[in-house]
Amino acid sequence: MKTFIADFHVHTLLSPCAEVEMTPHHIVMRAAQYGISILAITDHNSSANVPAALEAGRKYGLKVLPGMEVECAEEAHLVVIFATWEQLLNWQKIIDNSRIGLPPNNAEKFGKQFVVDADDNFLYEEKKLLLGSCSLKAEDVIKQSKEMGALVFAAHIDRPSYSLLGQLGFIGDDLPLDAVEISRLAIEELKEKKLKPLVNNRPYMTNSDGHTIADFLQGPKNFLELKEPSLEEIKLALAGKTERKFKPGYFIKYDC
Amino acid sequence: MKVSQIVKKLQLTKVTRREDLEREVTGGYTSDLLSNVMGQAKTGMIWVTMQGHHNIAAIGSLIGLAAIIVAGGTKIEEDTIIKADENELPIFTTDMSSYEVTGKLYALDITNKQ
Numbered sequence: 001m002k003t004f005i006a007d008f009h010v011h012t013l014l015s016p017c018a019e020v021e022m023t024p025h026h027i028v029m030r031a032a033q034y035g036i037s038i039l040a041i042t043d044h045n046s047s048a049n050v051p052a053a054l055e056a057g058r059k060y061g062l063k064v065l066p067g068m069e070v071e072c073a074e075e076a077h078l079v080v081i082f083a084t085w086e087q088l089l090n091w092q093k094i095i096d097n098s099r100i101g102l103p104p105n106n107a108e109k110f111g112k113q114f115v116v117d118a119d120d121n122f123l124y125e126e127k128k129l130l131l132g133s134c135s136l137k138a139e140d141v142i143k144q145s146k147e148m149g150a151l152v153f154a155a156h157i158d159r160p161s162y163s164l165l166g167q168l169g170f171i172g173d174d175l176p177l178d179a180v181e182i183s184r185l186a187i188e189e190l191k192e193k194k195l196k197p198l199v200n201n202r203p204y205m206t207n208s209d210g211h212t213i214a215d216f217l218q219g220p221k222n223f224l225e226l227k228e229p230s231l232e233e234i235k236l237a238l239a240g241k242t243e244r245k246f247k248p249g250y251f252i253k254y255d256c
Numbered sequence: 257m258k259v260s261q262i263v264k265k266l267q268l269t270k271v272t273r274r275e276d277l278e279r280e281v282t283g284g285y286t287s288d289l290l291s292n293v294m295g296q297a298k299t300g301m302i303w304v305t306m307q308g309h310h311n312i313a314a315i316g317s318l319i320g321l322a323a324i325i326v327a328g329g330t331k332i333e334e335d336t337i338i339k340a341d342e343n344e345l346p347i348f349t350t351d352m353s354s355y356e357v358t359g360k361l362y363a364l365d366i367t368n369k370q
Contacts, residue, residue: 074307074309137309138309165291166289166290166291166292167288167289167290167291167307168290168291168307168309168311169290169291169293169294169311169314169315170311170314172311172314174310
């Protein structure tokens with residue numbers, strides 16, 4: 001078994017709410033510097049900056065996983081992570097088809113949406129609105145993405161907005177989620193177990209949900225023991241399969 | 257006021273098949289955040305929401321609501337109806353917005369003041 005520090009929820013400057021410093025190259029470089037060895041890039045409803053992150057990941061020798069933070073019809077955020085860029089590209093088509101008829105992005109109100117390459121060069125500005133929900137229900141997002149091989153978790157379920165738990169009151173066993181993500185504030189709940197019954201005893205994970213480099217480095221990570229840094233191994237670790245470990249609530253040493 | 261009287265006055269469409277329309281409505285609540293409804297709505301209330309997810313039936317019966325009105329033309333899933341029927345909880349739909357429905361309920365003197 002090998003050990004890994006993993007963050008499965010990081011935004012790039014493509015997300016309108018993320019800072020321009022969040023280029024894929026910068027995120028990957030900082031991750032490598034601080035020993036983060038598995039990283040999922042998860043912009044809102046879009047995958048356009050994932051190729052640059054994958055390229056940067058190869059350069060810096062860390063595992064970058066292609067992902068997306070999807071807003072379902074219930075206005076809750078679900079993170080889907082795939083093993084390959086091709087899988088995510090197919091998923092992107094489904095999301096694009098379920099987000100037809102939305103107005104263009106208002107960069108002044110929501111923020112600019114930049115697509116860049118692996119060397120921080122500007123490629124184009126995404127004009128489509130990336131915020132807002134798609135027409136797929138939570139159940140459809142989870143089931144359809146899983147059929148395509150995804151690992152799916154409900155994002156920041158303890159937060160007041162865009163939380164699947166907040167929107168639905170409880171998360172029943174009809175939703176085949178691999179995990180639920182809790183924020184730094186709810187880590188105490190790991191001990192108190194108040195959340196557990198509401199989420200049907202699903203495994204927890206803790207990610208930075210970084211929108212700035214400081215958020216990203218200071219935010220919680222997960223400590224994993226896997227045979228190799230693959231999506232399949234991560235799924236097995238989450239499911240509690242023997243030998244592998246998945247420990248949420250891990251922080252790296254970082255002084256700003 | 258009884259559920260059946262509200263249905264008539266607001267011309268709501270009934271989607272459930274096994275329900276009790278003779279219950280007295282003691283108040284109302286409007287919210288789409290189900291965790292909030294779980295904490296705030298009280299037994300006997302009528303709930304206005306735009307969520308059609310089947311959790312509304314579970315939460316409605318857990319609290320003992322008199323009825324649920326799904327507003328804004330939201331489509332109701334079949335599993336939501338099945339769950340509501342199991343608990344004899346009436347669910348209605350309307351094309352009116354949550355705002356209009358709530359205003360009309362208030363005009364019928366369902367004001368949470370009693």
